[in-house]
Amino acid sequence: MLIRKAHIDEAAKACDVLRRSILELCGADHHDNPAIIRRWLANKTPAVVGSWIAHPDNVVLVAVEGETVLGIGIVRNDGEITCNYVSPDARFRGVSKAMLALLETAARSHGNDVCHLISTETAHRLYLSAGYEDCGVPQGKFGTTSSFPMLKQLAAESSKP
Structure with missing residues (x-):
C-alpha cells in the first residue's frame, strides 16, 4: 500500500470508495435510513x-495498491480533517490509521499544532485510539444520531541533527 497525493483523474475511484464506505461500513451512523443516506451521499459525486482534489486549501491523499484506491483522506490547510474513508475491501488493514498519520503530518507542515475533525460513530474508537x-x-x-467533534494536539516534529 502506498499513500500519496490524489490525482484529479482518480476522483471517480475515490468517490466510489467514499460512497461504499458510507453505505457498507457506517451502518451504526445511518441505520439504513434512506433520508440520512441520501443527505450524506448528496455531495459524494466524482x-x-x-x-x-483541485482546491488549493486541501491536501487530498489516497491509499492505493496498484490502480486500486483503498482509501481517501482530506485535511484542510487550517488543520481540519474533513475526510478519512476506507474501502470495505481494505477494512482492518491499517489504511485509516496510516492515512490519519499522514493527514496529521500535512496539517503540521501547514503550521498547525492541532488537528480537529467530526467523527462518525463508526470511526470514533479509531480516533480515540490515535489520541483524539x-x-x-x-x-x-446529515441526520445521524451522533457525530463527535474531536481534536488532537500534534506533537512537534523532532529536529534531526
Missing part, C-alpha cells in the same frame, strides 16, 4: 470529489 479527544457536544450531521 465532480465534487474532483473539486476537493472529544471536544464538544455530539452533533447530528
Whole structure:
C-alpha cells in the first residue's frame, strides 16, 4: 500500500470508495435510513470529489495498491480533517490509521499544532485510539444520531541533527 497525493483523474475511484464506505461500513451512523443516506451521499459525486482534489486549501491523499484506491483522506490547510474513508475491501488493514498519520503530518507542515475533525460513530474508537479527544457536544450531521467533534494536539516534529 502506498499513500500519496490524489490525482484529479482518480476522483471517480475515490468517490466510489467514499460512497461504499458510507453505505457498507457506517451502518451504526445511518441505520439504513434512506433520508440520512441520501443527505450524506448528496455531495459524494466524482465532480465534487474532483473539486476537493483541485482546491488549493486541501491536501487530498489516497491509499492505493496498484490502480486500486483503498482509501481517501482530506485535511484542510487550517488543520481540519474533513475526510478519512476506507474501502470495505481494505477494512482492518491499517489504511485509516496510516492515512490519519499522514493527514496529521500535512496539517503540521501547514503550521498547525492541532488537528480537529467530526467523527462518525463508526470511526470514533479509531480516533480515540490515535489520541483524539472529544471536544464538544455530539452533533447530528446529515441526520445521524451522533457525530463527535474531536481534536488532537500534534506533537512537534523532532529536529534531526
